[in-house]
Amino acid sequence: MLAGDFNQISDLDVVEHTGLTPIVHQPTRGSNLLDRIFMSCPRYDIVRVVNSAVRSDHKVILAHSKSARCATLKTTVQKTFRRMTPTQNALLLQHRPISTMAPDNPESTNNCQAEFDQFYATALRLLNQYYPVRTITITSRDPEYITPDIKAKLRRKNRQMRAGRNEEADCLAERIGKDITKRSKAQLCHINPKTCAKDMWTAVRQLTGRKTDTLTVPIVSPRTL
Secondary structure: OEEEEOOOOOHHHHHHHHOOEEOOOOOOEOOEOOEEEEEOOOOOOEEEEEOOOOOOOOOEEEEEOOHHHHHHHOOEEEEEEEOOOHHHHHHHHHOOOHHHOOOOOOOOOOOHHHHHHHHHHHHHHHHHHHOOEEEEEEEOOOOOOOOHHHHHHHHHHHHHHHOOOHHHHHHHHHHHHHHHHHHHHHHHOOOOOOOOHHHHHHHHHHHHOOOOOOOOOOOOOOOOO
């Protein structure tokens, strides 16, 4: 868990370096979202921003959970992906070309379909050898731009940071930032901002996690708080 006044630090920067998920999506000082809470796993299903009981221009964040409700809201799904790294690419390039590989059946055949089946079987065997299928868990609380590959990189970066391999973690964080930017651009490229400004900002709010509808919270006084 990470909480405090983040001022000009964006949510993406915190997500890239920590792998945590933001849970506050309402302005906490004027129209700015400065005070935020980041969690490693969903724990609070009710998050409210109310006026402070003390003299301050910052608002108060009230976060609490109801175990029964939280259990019904959170969903998880197993996603499969193929991890691709420069090392795997180099190993594949060092492999002999498919055309020089000895076929399973040395006898030539005039059956075009059989030749294609043999080619695809060889290509699939190489794909599984150098890029094996992996499985990772994606939850409903993850942001829209989180893909199985990005989630796996975030976990790997956290392991590197805990092991003290900060330089490798920083390099991986830079790659994660580029992947998130590429993913976000792909989600917005089909929207024309000149003709569909409303749709564009709706998609932007989905990526940033901010909502236009402000929750109506009853007036909180020092006594009721």
